[in-house]
Amino acid sequence: SAVISQKPSRDICQRGTSLTIQCQVDSQVTMMFWYRQQPGQSLTLIATANQGSEATYESGFVIDKFPISRPNLTFSTLTVSNMSPEDSSIYLCSAGLRYEQYFGPGTRLTVT
Amino acid sequence: EDQVTQSPEALRLQEGESSSLNCSYTVSGLRGLFWYRQDPGKGPEFLFTLYSAGEEKEKERLKATLTKKESFLHITAPKPEDSATYLCAVQAGDSNYQLIWGAGTKLIIKP
Numbered sequence: 001s002a003v004i005s006q007k008p009s010r011d012i013c014q015r016g017t018s019l020t021i022q023c024q025v026d027s028q029v030t031m032m033f034w035y036r037q038q039p040g041q042s043l044t045l046i047a048t049a050n051q052g053s054e055a056t057y058e059s060g061f062v063i064d065k066f067p068i069s070r071p072n073l074t075f076s077t078l079t080v081s082n083m084s085p086e087d088s089s090i091y092l093c094s095a096g097l098r099y100e101q102y103f104g105p106g107t108r109l110t111v112t
Numbered sequence: 113e114d115q116v117t118q119s120p121e122a123l124r125l126q127e128g129e130s131s132s133l134n135c136s137y138t139v140s141g142l143r144g145l146f147w148y149r150q151d152p153g154k155g156p157e158f159l160f161t162l163y164s165a166g167e168e169k170e171k172e173r174l175k176a177t178l179t180k181k182e183s184f185l186h187i188t189a190p191k192p193e194d195s196a197t198y199l200c201a202v203q204a205g206d207s208n209y210q211l212i213w214g215a216g217t218k219l220i221i222k223p
Contacts, residue, residue, distance in 0.1 A: 001158065031209050042199065042213045043156070092155050096209040099144045103155035 002095045004104035012110045020079045021107045023093035028073035031096035036089045083111045114139040118214035133217045136182040141205025148199040190221045
């Protein structure tokens, strides 16, 4: 298994600003993932982040809005840019080990 | 189209009342089926991976089973601390770690 930490755990931001979420894994992993989860709903994959290559974004998500960095095998960041109230959500990162994914505690973002 | 459907959406049980949650799937070549538990305000917690029909996994009061079309998460004599949302996800044969998620079943165990 893997232990994932995220920072910040929550934040309240003004529209038009940007927030960078950090994700740290306690072991080296090839693949990391970023998800968004609206209250009471299931998970929506934003992008897959492999170390050493560009992130792969899912339909409806673009790099200009959600730039991702993956500088090494234990760390990744997701930036939510030019935020609007519609970006209010829980953002989760996960790490892939064998076929399984292990999740961080999430970042609760509120945009006012 | 690959799809995962969980039922029921919500389930209320009395403490000690055993039941099952269902996860039916339609995917091209199942690589694995995963069960997670999610408590409010937290990330999903990994429970089980099932790879082939007939496989079973157990952990405390939970038992997961898999057929070619669906998986069941059986909960035996549940306690209030088992209350959570249980999520099912599958990995298709042509994916690379990516998971297809069900909408989840919210389980409430009343003392």
